[in-house]
Amino acid sequence: MEKIDSTYTNNSYCRICQGKCCKSCGCFYYPEDINLTFDNLISLLGEGHVSISTMLNFKYSSFNERDLEFMLLLRERNIERGAIDLFSLPTSCASLTKDGCIYKDTERPSGGLHLIPSFKPMLCHYDEEHFAHLAGWLNYQDLLSSVIFKMTHLSYEEKLREDVENYFYNFLTQNYEGVDPRNLTEHQIMILPILERKYPTLYNKAQEKVTKEKTLTLKRIPK
Numbered sequence: 001m002e003k004i005d006s007t008y009t010n011n012s013y014c015r016i017c018q019g020k021c022c023k024s025c026g027c028f029y030y031p032e033d034i035n036l037t038f039d040n041l042i043s044l045l046g047e048g049h050v051s052i053s054t055m056l057n058f059k060y061s062s063f064n065e066r067d068l069e070f071m072l073l074l075r076e077r078n079i080e081r082g083a084i085d086l087f088s089l090p091t092s093c094a095s096l097t098k099d100g101c102i103y104k105d106t107e108r109p110s111g112g113l114h115l116i117p118s119f120k121p122m123l124c125h126y127d128e129e130h131f132a133h134l135a136g137w138l139n140y141q142d143l144l145s146s147v148i149f150k151m152t153h154l155s156y157e158e159k160l161r162e163d164v165e166n167y168f169y170n171f172l173t174q175n176y177e178g179v180d181p182r183n184l185t186e187h188q189i190m191i192l193p194i195l196e197r198k199y200p201t202l203y204n205k206a207q208e209k210v211t212k213e214k215t216l217t218l219k220r221i222p223k
């Protein structure tokens with residue numbers, strides 16, 4: 001892995017904060033971090049620290065409504081999430097331990113290395129190059145899709161739809177275990193309404209599943 005100098009490391013800020021960014025989600029890899037071949041990706045995902053996930057890009061649809069696009073990329077794995085975690089409520093990074101990150105400062109995923117710490121964690125921000133590096137993942141969408149198919153027997157679109165339905169189900173059942181409260185609010189306000197509009201059939205399917213489960217539970221209660 002070729003890495004930038006750890007120019008932004010500020011262990012005094014991060015130690016006081018105890019990793020708020022890590023508790024909200026694992027950090028993104030840049031394409032330059034990894035030997036991007038099919039076989040290497042299968043082996044890397046098998047090691048248990050990395051997931052194929054997506055980054056969301058907000059845009060406006062032709063009806064001038066807010067819309068979302070998904071871009072496949074690699075990210076450090078979150079707690080209770082799998083190797084293929086295209087879309088879910090983010091939990092804490094699984095590589096955060098009580099002693100901090102499992103990686104040395106300079107060996108972290110590049111997305112983490114390009115985050116500039118601040119004495120106020122809310123003000124930590126990415127450097128100017130960050131999003132240009134992430135855009136490099138656009139060249140690897142087909143490769144990542146083929147790995148998804150190999151590991152799940154689902155196309156990228158099918159797996160994404162499965163994950164979005166599961167995301168709706170977790171909201172409908174208020175299953176927010178391990179989700180940072182700030183992330184939850186952001187999803188409730190900014191992301192959930194757009195996805196409900198974008199995937200009405202999946203939302204209905206999740207609702208039907210909840211209704212069916214409630215009916216089954218009621219039937220099991222002795223009279």
Ligand code: SF4
Binds near residue numbers: 013021022
């Ligand atoms: S980068 Fe910011 S949010 Fe992350 S651990 Fe350091 S101070 Fe906290």
Ligand code: SF4
Binds near residue numbers: 095
């Ligand atoms: S890989 Fe390390 S720096 Fe990145 S989110 Fe996980 S614990 Fe934090």
